[in-house]
Amino acid sequence: xxxxxxxxxxxxxxxxxxxxxxxxxxxxxxxxxxxxxxxxxxxxxxxxxxxxxxxxxxxxxxxxxxxxxxxxxxxxxxxxxxxxxxxxxxxxxxxxxxxxxxxxxxxxxxxxxxxxxxxxxxxxxxxxxxxxxxxxxx
Numbered sequence: 001x002x003x004x005x006x007x008x009x010x011x012x013x014x015x016x017x018x019x020x021x022x023x024x025x026x027x028x029x030x031x032x033x034x035x036x037x038x039x040x041x042x043x044x045x046x047x048x049x050x051x052x053x054x055x056x057x058x059x060x061x062x063x064x065x066x067x068x069x070x071x072x073x074x075x076x077x078x079x080x081x082x083x084x085x086x087x088x089x090x091x092x093x094x095x096x097x098x099x100x101x102x103x104x105x106x107x108x109x110x111x112x113x114x115x116x117x118x119x120x121x122x123x124x125x126x127x128x129x130x131x132x133x134x135x136x137x138x
Contacts, residue, residue, distance in 0.1 A: 001030075001039050006046035014056070019068045020047065087113050090121060097124050 009029050013020055026040055033039045047067050050056045055076070056067040082090070091108040094117060098106050108117045 001033075001035075001042045003042055003045045003049065006039075006042040007049065010043065010046050010050065014069050015073050019066050020056075021064050021066050022047070023064050082113055084110075087111070090117065093124065094120050 010020065013025070013029055017025075022040060022043060026036075026043060029043070030036075030039050047056065047058070051058055051067065054070060056069050058065055058067045060066075087110045090113060091110040094106065094108040097120075098104065098108075106116070106120055108120070
């Protein structure tokens with residue numbers, strides 16, 4: 001397991017839980033592993049990265065260390081830089097889809113990519129994946 005994979009698992013964990021204790025909660029995230037010590041070390045690295053980025057704070061109580069999320073999970077936001085070429089591509093996909101389904105309300109502004117545009121792109125991808133899965137099972 002890489003630190004990135006551990007971070008993704010912890011990100012999911014903190015979407016539903018306010019705190020994490022390696023000794024108590026590790027098994028809830030990684031129930032089957034051939035390398036438990038290495039995977040614990042990976043999770044520890046990921047937790048330390050979360051602490052550096054101020055997503056969590058940690059506290060030692062007796063022999064256990066707890067990482068507690070700083071604020072409610074849903075209140076965190078991320079910003080992403082997008083190149084002009086990627087913005088054009090993203091807007092092109094969304095706007096072509098909007099034309100096909102006759103939906104003028106969800107057109108994408110290339111100069112102002114927003115969260116709703118990413119959600120729309122995910123929606124389009126999910127439709128395509130569902131169609132592909134339907135084709136496989138027919």
